[in-house]
Amino acid sequence: MVSDNTITLTNSTTNIPEFLLQGFPGLPEQYYVLLGTFFFLIYLVLAIGNIFIIVFVAYEKSLQKPTYIIFCNLAVADFGFGTTTLPRIISKYWMSDKKMSFNACFTQMYFVHFLGATTSFLLALMALDRFIAICNPLRYTALIKNSTIAVLCSVVWIANLLQLSAITAQALSVTYCGPNLIIQCYCDHFSVTKLACADISAIKTTSFVVALLVLWGPLIFIIFSYVSIIISVMKISSKEGRYKTFSTCTPQLFIICLYYLPRTFIYLSNTFGLALGTDTRIMLTMMHSLFPALINPFIYCFRTKEIKETLMKKIKQGQVRVDGKKSFVQGK
Template identity: 55%
Template sequence: MPYTNVTEFLLMGFPGLKPWYYGPVAALFFIVYLAIVSGNGFILVFVASERSLQKPTYLIFCNLALSDIVFATATLPKAIARYWAEDKIISFNACFLQMFMVHLLGSISSFLLMIMALDRYIAICSPLRYHTLIKNSSMLIMCGLSWLIPSTWMAVILIQAYSLSYCSSNKIFQCYCDHIGIVQLACENTRQIQIATFIIAMTVLLGPLTFVLFSYISIIIAVMKIANLEGRYKTFSTCSPQLFIICLYYFPRCFNYLASSFGFSLNADVRIVMILLYSLFPPLVNPLIYCFRTKEIKEMVSTRFKTLKNSNLN
């Protein structure tokens, strides 16, 4: 490894945040973390305990839930410590590990959203072929590839960033370690690395996004052909929240990478808020959108509560 005298990094968080807001920010992060872990954890436990839910669509939900839990656990505890205990320090290796996890899990979520769009596309546009094309075995393979393929790409990014020399500033103006924040601190020309990272990021984002847009446009066209107005409304009400989350996931990320690559600078606090919004809001609401709004889970939860209530009364 090239020479470096940096042994730790300082996570500065929001540069413009006054100290008297540290407590409320830490409390907010803590609440968000509990909500993400409990909501997505419920999905994993509930699907694992109900054999009737162990089918392709819910396997995607489980993979997305697992990805969201790991992402929150990799980022939020350190962000909470930053403002609760004013612990800014993260070790050199831990920072790179966190960077790897952040971008890996973001890429995994991108591929899982693409698989989810494929699942919905076949279910709505080719319903008679759905059970032939989409099986548990094929879904497990696709979900497995969505974890495996980004791992190799992110390993390349990690090795490139880790091999740079860091010999001056160690302050990262972010709530967690990310590639942009780390590479900016290098003491050498990082233009080639930034170009390579940009190409990988755009591939990870724009490839799945193109397929997602194609899928949902096809779904909308198919829905408009439904003569029954109630059927149209039901399908649109199912797809519209998913489209909102997909837009929130992809478009701000693309803007962030484009802005950093072409030298367009945002206010540091605005940039951090934007990153936290598109990183934490989807994991927070995914359980509500993808599971708790589905008829099967609502009926099963209602049945469980009624059974529990009756047993307590008896």
């Protein structure tokens, strides 16, 4: 008899046809609908917030500046990541659909890491933007232009597109003959490749090198840039000036901590085999995957002064138009 959770093929040279997503193994079934609803609400807010940022900045000419171009690229990556993962998670908990075809799983794995890597480098670009704006403000307009940021963002997207294509192709080069149970809410490189029926030492080495490049490379630069920013801010004689200058960085700094700290902890625990409960590991993975994408639009709308002021101006203009039409109709 073949187990519901494992598919084993007699031909070991043939890949298994599908994977099974386990999700949170300790969650009782009576809470599946509730958890699915929770993820649905997260996706709804995430999608609306990030689409709003993209459309608002694209529509409002006054916001088409380097900083907001980076915001838009980050919103695209966040919306893409949420769309790649959340509908499948919702389907699992609403309709008990835990099966995922072999090709669909690898496609999801590709986009999960492609969009994650792109986000990492976009956060580094945000840090670069703030670093030059605060530490070298006189040269900011000469160094940071819309065209420069557009080129850098394009390089980030294309480089990660090619890099993750190579990583995915390497993962596909080995055979997956069973077991096929993925102990995660979505297909990721670590969870999938450990199911391979072959020696994956070369894959692990490549994964480690790429993690150094994608995760810790931008993080080291971000740490350097913010240390430099803090030093420059502390040299400002006015307390109000220090607060005003540093407040422009706090939203990005918060997102950076939320993105990198859990991700680094999970990666180190995977690499060195640290004891970590399955539900805890999955919860941390979902936190660093979805929370930044969920709260980014709120931080940029309510903590970024220029976006907030532009949004309030548009709302007031809309109210004036409505009141004007009412007055015209009543006068008529």
